[in-house]
Amino acid sequence: MNPEQFVEILNDWNAGAVLAWKFDRGELTVEVAPEQIVPLCQFLKSEQGFIRLSAVTAVDRYPMEPRFEVLYLLHSIEPSRRLRVKCRLGGEQPEIDSVTCVWRSANWYEREVFDLFGVRFRNHPDLRRILLPEGWKGHPLRKDYPVTGEKYTYSE
Amino acid sequence: MTLNMGPQHPSTHGVLRMVLELDGETVTNVECDIGYLHTGIEKEFEQKTWQQAVTLTDRIDYLCPLTNNLCYCLAVEKLLGLEIPPAAQWMRVLLNELTRINSHLVWLGTHAMDLGAMSVFLYCFREREDILRIFEMFAGQRMMTSYFRIGGLALDPPRGWQHAVKKFIDAFPSRVDQYEDLLTNNPIWLKRTKGVGYAPLEDLLDCGVTGPIIRAAGLAWDIRKSEPYSSYDKFDFDVPVRTESDVYARYQVRVEEMRQSARIVKQALEGMPPGPWKADAPHVVLPDREKMKTQIEALIYHFKIVTEGFRVPEGEVYQVVESPRGEMGYHVVSDGTSKPYRVFIHGPSFGNLQGLPLMIKGRLVSDAIAALGSTDFVLGDVDR
Numbered sequence: 001m002n003p004e005q006f007v008e009i010l011n012d013w014n015a016g017a018v019l020a021w022k023f024d025r026g027e028l029t030v031e032v033a034p035e036q037i038v039p040l041c042q043f044l045k046s047e048q049g050f051i052r053l054s055a056v057t058a059v060d061r062y063p064m065e066p067r068f069e070v071l072y073l074l075h076s077i078e079p080s081r082r083l084r085v086k087c088r089l090g091g092e093q094p095e096i097d098s099v100t101c102v103w104r105s106a107n108w109y110e111r112e113v114f115d116l117f118g119v120r121f122r123n124h125p126d127l128r129r130i131l132l133p134e135g136w137k138g139h140p141l142r143k144d145y146p147v148t149g150e151k152y153t154y155s156e
Numbered sequence: 157m158t159l160n161m162g163p164q165h166p167s168t169h170g171v172l173r174m175v176l177e178l179d180g181e182t183v184t185n186v187e188c189d190i191g192y193l194h195t196g197i198e199k200e201f202e203q204k205t206w207q208q209a210v211t212l213t214d215r216i217d218y219l220c221p222l223t224n225n226l227c228y229c230l231a232v233e234k235l236l237g238l239e240i241p242p243a244a245q246w247m248r249v250l251l252n253e254l255t256r257i258n259s260h261l262v263w264l265g266t267h268a269m270d271l272g273a274m275s276v277f278l279y280c281f282r283e284r285e286d287i288l289r290i291f292e293m294f295a296g297q298r299m300m301t302s303y304f305r306i307g308g309l310a311l312d313p314p315r316g317w318q319h320a321v322k323k324f325i326d327a328f329p330s331r332v333d334q335y336e337d338l339l340t341n342n343p344i345w346l347k348r349t350k351g352v353g354y355a356p357l358e359d360l361l362d363c364g365v366t367g368p369i370i371r372a373a374g375l376a377w378d379i380r381k382s383e384p385y386s387s388y389d390k391f392d393f394d395v396p397v398r399t400e401s402d403v404y405a406r407y408q409v410r411v412e413e414m415r416q417s418a419r420i421v422k423q424a425l426e427g428m429p430p431g432p433w434k435a436d437a438p439h440v441v442l443p444d445r446e447k448m449k450t451q452i453e454a455l456i457y458h459f460k461i462v463t464e465g466f467r468v469p470e471g472e473v474y475q476v477v478e479s480p481r482g483e484m485g486y487h488v489v490s491d492g493t494s495k496p497y498r499v500f501i502h503g504p505s506f507g508n509l510q511g512l513p514l515m516i517k518g519r520l521v522s523d524a525i526a527a528l529g530s531t532d533f534v535l536g537d538v539d540r
Contacts (some may be wrong), residue, residue, distance in 0.1 A: 055502040080383060
């Protein structure tokens with residue numbers, strides 16, 4: 001399916017859902033408003049065959065505002081196609097609804113984004129750090145987090 | 157009762173901690189605690205130049221370093237719009253399939269050992285040694301190969317490589333028969349694996365599980381077929397599928413995959429196209445020594461690439477490949493400078509481990525070991 005048609009389908013579902021889209025190097029990226037993420041994902045999963053959530057990740061565009069881009073990498077096995085859904089979040093208090101109600105696999109990926117970027121996911125069943133120790137301060141993959149010079153002492 | 161399994165436990169294959177809630181011998185709940193091997197490798201990518209970062213990819217999934225090399229290189233080459241010569245593509249396929257065999261051999265040996273079949277381990281590591289020697293011949297390294305570079309291969313293949321690969325691949329099918337003799341009809345093996353660790357396909361997909369586990373649950377989905385990369389579409393091979401979705405089916409799928417990989421290696425060896433091993437892209441690929449000494453442009457490019465690295469146009473790509481464990485993806489973002497802006501690594505083990513509770517909950521604790529071994533995860537790939 002060509003990208004224009006696909007964006008058309010999304011606009012038919014909800015006019016104004018797509019804030020921007022881009023087809024670059026054979027990959028389609030659709031940018032939507034953060035409030036729309038859960039209904040959109042439900043639509044994509046049930047109507048458009050994106051039964052797999054390949055991963056959730058984020059990019060920090062510091063010092064640009066809105067600072068965070070949360071990326072949802074979607075995959076449909078039959079027909080074989082991929083889609084990148086992008087939501088931009090401000091740096092003050094980055095928060096977005098969790099998509100664990102749509103795909104269970106979002107659970108660990110959202111925990112990872114929370115751990116490394118400090119983006120909070122509302123309605124997540126178990127939002128804790130996943131890779132770093134529980135008492136860790138800061139979120140290492142943020143661009144303003146230093147690469148060296150941070151000391152950590154293990155309390156236990 | 158709550159049972160703490162790991163992080164130092166021989167059958168968790170690395171530093172994974174599982175908290176098992178037990179009712180007698182039945183597991184009522186399981187929680188995986190990961191992160192013991194977190195090294196901040198994604199942050200480190202942002203400090204290296206594009207080419208330097210290849211060496212980091214080896215260290216993520218250390219049982220299939222070449223698959224990681226390939227996935228990263230393909231992603232950056234997609235950003236650069238670089239055309240890779242056919243010979244280099246075929247060589248990448250050949251080495252990738254050897255990597256798959258290598259990884260499956262480690263899995264088979266350790267998995268069988270977990271379930272009490274000690275001798276299989278020794279047989280598997282005999283062949284693995286041959287593969288590692290081939291890698292050493294090519295790259296000078298047994299495990300951390302870094303043999304694929306952006307734009308092609310790091311070095312020309314060594315003299316006599318055809319002979320070494322041919323010798324291995326001619327003998328290998330009979331070696332797989334040996335493993336199968338030891339296990340496939342072995343009553344103890346059947347008892348420990350048949351009907352154990354069952355999980356339905358829909359749940360597995362929903363939890364993010366990929367690779368041989370999905371194929372053992374009845375879905376013929378292989379990225380080498382569905383989204384071919386590096387000229388995989390030119391090779392003739394089958395995708396093994398089973399429907400039982402138990403530990404035994406996963407064993408069958410992986411053993412058959414080893415045979416199919418051997419087929420691919422054979423085809424690549426026999427049909428290797430002639431031509432250069434590196435792309436014709438002087439701003440990315442280092443020039444030959446000869447050119448560098450005789451041509452001023454080549455010298456300038458060499459100086460530029462070595463001192464500041466090359467620039468990659470702005471953009472983002474998500475490249476996936478079929479690793480021995482499933483869908484491996486590199487999401488690479490460039491801001492137009494000579495260092496990656498952000499690299500996200502989607503390791504197959506991360507998703508597979510998330511699906512592990514499906515196979516363990518409500519079953520016996522002794523079967524947890526079998527199910528765990530059948531998921532074949534690498535903690536370096538999970539924690540990054």
